[in-house]
Amino acid sequence: MIRFLALMTRPLMQRLLVCLALAVLPWSARAFSLNDLQLQLRATPIVRGHFVQQKFLRSLPQPLTSRGDFTLATGRGLLWLLRSPIAQDLRISADGIARRGPDGTWQALPQHTGAGRENRLFLSVLAGDTSGLRENFDxxxxxxxxxxxxxxxxxxxxxxxxxDNIQINGGKLVDRIELREVQGDRSVLQMTDAVAADALTPEEQRAFAD
Incomplete structure (x- = not known):
């Protein structure tokens, strides 16, 4: 009798395990959502690191490459500090782009039509602001x-x-962005040695305050 019950129970256990596995699979697929991504990236409101930006143009055999440092501060904007091929400090926010002059003061740069939207898009991409990106993208x-x-x-x-499309890759933080344009040109932005910080430095605070 015990052996008979054991034989009857084994198929039931197998079916139960299969059902559990099927129940877990959809949950695994949903485990990391757009909301999860946004929460993960917003958990680090200040990020610093280095960047390498390459612009691949159909008319040039080699990409245009620039390097520098960046500080991304949620709610403040982005400090984009070019180091090569030229030295230039830029501040990008939803209000526009400003450049730091030789005297240390920031001056707003003229914006063409639609530049404000492009600035907000750039910040949304870097910050992984999925709610903002949904307004214009699938x-x-x-x-x-x-x-x-x-x-x-x-x-x-x-x-x-x-x-054509924009592809963003990352882990805890965004580490690569590729923008593919309709006419065939593309830009690749790689962030390296990115680290999260709890507070802005005094210099960064002054840069965002000016």
């Missing part, structure tokens, strides 16, 4: 919290005339 997120990829497909007619 988002597809793959991977997990340790290694993810976010694909942006433009929705509006205007953006579809500029971008």
């Amino acid at each position: 988002l597809t997120l793959t991977g997990d919290a340790g290694a993810w990829q976010l694909m942006l497909q433009p929705r509006s007619v205007l953006l579809r005339q500029i971008f």
Whole structure:
């Protein structure tokens, strides 16, 4: 009798394990969502690091390359400190772009039509602001919290005339952004040695305050 019950129980246990596995699979697929990504990136409101930016133009055999340092502060903006091929300090925010002059003061740069939207887009991409990105793009997120990829497909007619797609890769922080343009040019931005910080330095505070 005991042996009979054991034989009857084994298939039931197998079916139970299969059901549990099927129940876990959809949960695993949903485990890392766009909201999770946004929360993960917002957990580090201040990020510093180095960057290498390459612009691949169809008309040039070699990419245009620039290097420098950056500080991204949620709610403040981005300090983009070029070190090569020229030295130039830029501050990018939702209000526009400013350049630091030789005397240390910041001067707003003229903006062409649509520049404000482009600035907000750039900041949203770097900060992983998925709610802001959803306004203009269809988002597809793959991977997990340790290694993810976010694909942006433009929705509006205007953006579809500029971008084919934008691909963002990262882990705890964003580490690579690739912008593919409709005409075939593309830009690749890589952030290296990025670290989270709890507070701005005095110099950074002055730069964002001016």
